[in-house]
Amino acid sequence: MAKKVLSLVLIATLVLTLAVGCSGGKEEAGLKVAMVTDVGGVNDQSFNQSAWEGLQKAEKELGIKASYAQSNQEGDYEPNLEKLLDAGNDLIWGIGYKMGDAIFEAAKNNPDQKYGIVDFTYGEDTPDNVVCVLFKAEQPSFLVGYIAAKMTETGKVGFVGGIEGAVIDAFDYGFHAGVKYANSDVEVLRQYADSFNDSAKGKTIAKNMFRDGADIVFHAAGGVGDGVIEAAKEEGKYAIGVDRDQNDMAPDNVISSAMKRVGNGMYNIVEELKNGNFPGGQTIVYGLADGAVGIAPTSDKHVPQEILDEVKELEQKIIDGEIEVPYNEATYNEFIDNYIE
Known part of the structure; x- marks a missing residue:
């Protein structure tokens, strides 16, 4: 009888340990968000870099895991999107209007995967698993x-x-x-x-x-x-x-x-996703009123x-x-x- 009780206690402890372990692992992993750069590269000191800085900020402040795939030519878009899909990312971004076709095809072929694209909109044809982000440049x-x-x-x-x-x-x-x-x-x-x-x-x-x-x-x-x-x-x-x-x-x-604070717009969408409010099928437009565009803080050095x-x-x-x-x-x-x- 004592052996039976001991066995049941050990089994219950093991189940509880596994449950806590699995739950903790999932919480630690958090959301995975990645981006495919345009041909300018992640260190272009401009558009792509601004986007990457936004995801890095989200990683630091929202606890996501951020990564990117570098595109050296337009032919890299599709394989890079496939690579990030295979890596299990929750949200995959395409940086720049030149990725419009690649994101659309990827979204159509993978309806359960969430995508975002910057500087491009499909209008009324925007798939439900894609959010388009525009800026009033x-x-x-x-x-x-x-x-x-x-x-x-x-x-x-x-x-x-x-x-x-x-x-x-x-x-x-x-x-x-x-x-x-x-x-x-x-x-x-x-x-x-x-x-x-x-x-x-x-x-x-x-x-x-x-x-x-x-x-x-x-x-x-x-x-x-x-x-x-x-x-x-x-x-x-x-x-x-x-x-x-x-x-x-x-x-x-x-x-x-x-x-054009591309990273700020992307950060906002990632935050929405984390809160369970991914705006799929929509086009979000940011401008001066949103603090998403403006002149540089260092303008006062010369102006x-x-x-x-x-x-x-x-x-x-x-x-x-x-x-x-x-x-x-x-x-x-x-x-x-x-x-x-």
Whole structure:
């Protein structure tokens, strides 16, 4: 009888130990969230890096496990998504609009897997297991355009774009609008690099702009912008960064940055997922009103306070709808008709 009781006690203890062990292991593991970079790479000091910093913040503050897969070419998107799926991630992000097709196919083939994509939306066709995250990039671009027009001494500024499309159009036309709103006489030189990672080309384009009389150049071109900033250093001119505060790349030359806090938006979605509220099938749009875009904190190193005060007023007017910032050619033409004499 004693042996029987002892056996039952041992069995009960073993079951309890296993249950606690399994529960503890699951809690320790937490959510696994990963991202596939665009070709610019995770250390592009711009778009991809901002995204990765957002997941690192989520790892630190929300207790998730973050990881990424590097894409060196567009052909890497699909195998990288497969690799992260096989690794058992709860949420997989595609960074950039160029991953639109790859994310859509992956989501269709794996309906139980959650995906997110930045800078792209499928609109009404968004799968239920995908969340699309957009940013009003035209808004901070307008603000740095205003700064550029107020600070130029030559009456010429430049814009260097990566690859033409809806996403970069927002930076382009927002910047143009900000320049013209500040001073309609300022000329804007514009050129696209047809790349997001050719820094040498960015450097050549920017140097040509500086030699043509521009003294401030804004880039929205990922890794191409590294070359733009390097050109500003070599020529003793000014550059305006993008996506994250890029002043650390050239403290004497980067006067501001049009920040698109990609990582903040991703962090918010991860937090929603952790709370059981994944917004699948939706497109979330972040702007000035959400604190997701704006000018860099280091702008006060080079931009006069009176201009920063004016920028603060412009921010509020944009938030209140008094100024509608354009995001493509058609809305830009409307903006000129409505706001510029």
